[in-house]
Amino acid sequence: MGKYIVRRLLQMIPVVLGATFIIFAMVFALPGDPTAGKCGERPCSPEFVAKFREEHNLNDPLPVQYGKYLGKFVQGDLGTNYYGIPVKDDLAKRYTITGRLALMAIAFEAIIGILAGVLAGVRKGRFIDNLVTVSTLFVISIPVFVIGVLLQYLFGIKWGLFPATVPSLEASTWSLVLPAFVLGSLSIAYVARLTRTNLVENLRADYVRTAAAKGLTKSRAVGVHTLRNSLIPVVTFIGADFGGLLGGAIVTERIFNIQGVGGYIWKGINSRDGVAVVSAVTVLVIVYLLVNLLVDLLYGVLDPRISHD
Amino acid sequence: MTDSLAVSVQPTAGEDVGEARSLAQDAWRSLRKNKIFWISVTLITAFVLMAVWPSLFTRTDPTFGDINNVRDTPSGAHIFGTDGQGYDIFARTIYGARASIIVGILTSLTTLIVGGVVGIVAGFYGGWIDAVVSRITDIFFAIPLLLGGILFMASFPNNPQSTPYLVIVGKVVLTLTIFGWPSIARLMRSSVLQVKPNEYVLAARALGASPLRIIRSHILPNALAPAIVVSTINLGGFIVAEATLSFLGIGLTPPAISWGVAISDALVAVRTYPHILLFPSLFLSLAVLAFILLGDAVRDAFDPKSR
Numbered sequence: 122m123g124k125y126i127v128r129r130l131l132q133m134i135p136v137v138l139g140a141t142f143i144i145f146a147m148v149f150a151l152p153g154d155p156t157a158g159k160c161g162e163r164p165c166s167p168e169f170v171a172k173f174r175e176e177h178n179l180n181d182p183l184p185v186q187y188g189k190y191l192g193k194f195v196q197g198d199l200g201t202n203y204y205g206i207p208v209k210d211d212l213a214k215r216y217t218i219t220g221r222l223a224l225m226a227i228a229f230e231a232i233i234g235i236l237a238g239v240l241a242g243v244r245k246g247r248f249i250d251n252l253v254t255v256s257t258l259f260v261i262s263i264p265v266f267v268i269g270v271l272l273q274y275l276f277g278i279k280w281g282l283f284p285a286t287v288p289s290l291e292a293s294t295w296s297l298v299l300p301a302f303v304l305g306s307l308s309i310a311y312v313a314r315l316t317r318t319n320l321v322e323n324l325r326a327d328y329v330r331t332a333a334a335k336g337l338t339k340s341r342a343v344g345v346h347t348l349r350n351s352l353i354p355v356v357t358f359i360g361a362d363f364g365g366l367l368g369g370a371i372v373t374e375r376i377f378n379i380q381g382v383g384g385y386i387w388k389g390i391n392s393r394d395g396v397a398v399v400s401a402v403t404v405l406v407i408v409y410l411l412v413n414l415l416v417d418l419l420y421g422v423l424d425p426r427i428s429h430d
Numbered sequence: 431m432t433d434s435l436a437v438s439v440q441p442t443a444g445e446d447v448g449e450a451r452s453l454a455q456d457a458w459r460s461l462r463k464n465k466i467f468w469i470s471v472t473l474i475t476a477f478v479l480m481a482v483w484p485s486l487f488t489r490t491d492p493t494f495g496d497i498n499n500v501r502d503t504p505s506g507a508h509i510f511g512t513d514g515q516g517y518d519i520f521a522r523t524i525y526g527a528r529a530s531i532i533v534g535i536l537t538s539l540t541t542l543i544v545g546g547v548v549g550i551v552a553g554f555y556g557g558w559i560d561a562v563v564s565r566i567t568d569i570f571f572a573i574p575l576l577l578g579g580i581l582f583m584a585s586f587p588n589n590p591q592s593t594p595y596l597v598i599v600g601k602v603v604l605t606l607t608i609f610g611w612p613s614i615a616r617l618m619r620s621s622v623l624q625v626k627p628n629e630y631v632l633a634a635r636a637l638g639a640s641p642l643r644i645i646r647s648h649i650l651p652n653a654l655a656p657a658i659v660v661s662t663i664n665l666g667g668f669i670v671a672e673a674t675l676s677f678l679g680i681g682l683t684p685p686a687i688s689w690g691v692a693i694s695d696a697l698v699a700v701r702t703y704p705h706i707l708l709f710p711s712l713f714l715s716l717a718v719l720a721f722i723l724l725g726d727a728v729r730d731a732f733d734p735k736s737r
Contacts (some may be wrong), residue, residue: 365576
């Protein structure tokens with residue numbers, strides 16, 4: 122197990138390097154002048170521009186810039202953004218709220234998605250099955266930003282059931298409920314469909330027939346034997362989806378005015394703030410890879426036949 | 431293997447007993463009876479027609495803005511009403527199909543080609559080639575589609591006035607391809623690994639067939655089905671991704687006409703004029719739905735377990 126984790130962590134290194142280099146190259150190609158508008162109404166003096174470019178290594182060729190950035194990154198120094206604010210402090214604050222949002226979205230996925238999937242799978246072909254199948258298709262086919270704006274209007278403004286926007290970084294969990302549901306909506310639908318498909322397939326397996334023949338109740342046969350086996354692809358999906366959630370947060374955070382990582386990346390792109398964008402995305406990629414490692418380790422818990430030795 | 435399996439599934443199928451049917455023929459037989467398959471095919475045909483020949487559906491000029499009639503509710507003259515610029519929403523919705531359908535179909539094709547080739551190379555050759563190619567796949571897989579798309583489109587922005595339509599659309603396709611191919615590559619690799627140890631591949635190799643020939647006539651036909659199915663389902667996702675990029679203001683931008691642009695324009699006025707939002711979203715969702723249902727139907731038909 123320990124050996125497996127070490128091997129996986131070593132494999133992550135080239136992936137992180139490659140992914141951050143791609144991001145770095147794209148940010149490097151961002152058009153526009155990062156010093157534009159930094160000096161108020163008048164254009165910046167040549168001395169300021171020269172100093173700014175020197176400080177942020179903007180005069181070096183791309184690989185050298187990347188190397189210098191990486192050197193600092195490994196030492197835990199994420200640099201300062203173009204406004205002189207340490208990126209680390211900014212990211213810590215913003216990852217807290219985006220992380221809360223993403224975790225709540227995953228909770229919605231796991232609870233609503235799996236529950237709906239189980240209900241549909243157990244009563245295959247009945248009303249509840251059709252309801253789940255049709256409503257999940259409905260959700261999948263509507264873009265998330267449309268769902269977000271509509272739910273914000275209906276629940277937040279028209280009926281006033283939930284807060285329509287998230288005012289601050291220290292937002293209450295209650296005000297994040299609606300954004301988290303919107304962020305997770307697509308995945309809730311996918312999780313429900315995936316659970317249903319796998320459950321239906323596994324319910325036909327021999328061991329379920331054996332369990333029934335032994336006289337086990339249906340709820341035990343489903344809950345203990347079948348569900349555990351059916352959850353492996355679902356767990357894989359949720360893990361792989363984590364990165365997508367952090368990316369999709371850009372849209373959700375924009376709709377609900379959340380000052381999280383998505384908004385940070387978006388603002389960084391628009392103000393040509395390379396360091397901020399690269400650092401935010403690098404952390405995101407690392408988190409994503411770690412979550413996937415965790416998922417692979419979970420396989421062993423769900424299915425004892427899978428071992429990591 | 432697939433042939434013998436197909437025959438054993440339906441040993442007495444009327445007059446063509448003894449005639450070995452391929453898996454594809456079998457799948458076609460079950461598809462033909464599937465209502466959902468025909469519904470989605472009809473919808474897709476309609477949308478493709480709209481994309482190719484929009485004037486077949488409407489004679490109204492989608493670029494004519496009637497400032498005297500903005501935000502009209504549906505009426506005889508404008509059956510879907512008019513939007514904030516006085517454009518006829520029906521005409522805009524019909525003409526908007528082109529961008530979404532081109533982006534969807536082209537991106538699915540390019541991801542299938544890129545991901546397919548990468549997956550076959552990794553799965554077929556194995557060894558260090560597999561290790562290198564798989565790590566490269568992992569690198570692109572680690573960057574979320576939407577995030578990569580946003581960064582890429584922001585790095586190479588359009589000039590809406592001078593960039594030709596096809597370049598703008600091509601850029602969206604390129605972006606979504608760069609960050610969309612890894613899932614197909616992984617899928618393709620695993621299906622190649624499943625097909626490779628089969629006896630007919632060993633036999634072909636023993637008879638001296640070249641790697642290219644083995645791939646072309648043995649591996650590819652037997653490993654392609656899952657990738658095609660997933661590409662079809664992904665197609666809907668790419669249409670949504672294009673709309674999302676347009677919503678953020680960096681995908682297609684006006685004067686380009688697309689559902690994504692129309693939806694993001696309409697969202698501003700959703701509280702007062704919801705009908706402007708309704709029609710482009712409805713068409714977009716129907717298109718996405720049609721491709722997902724088609725993919726589902728084809729998958730079920732190709733999956734012998736579900737019969």
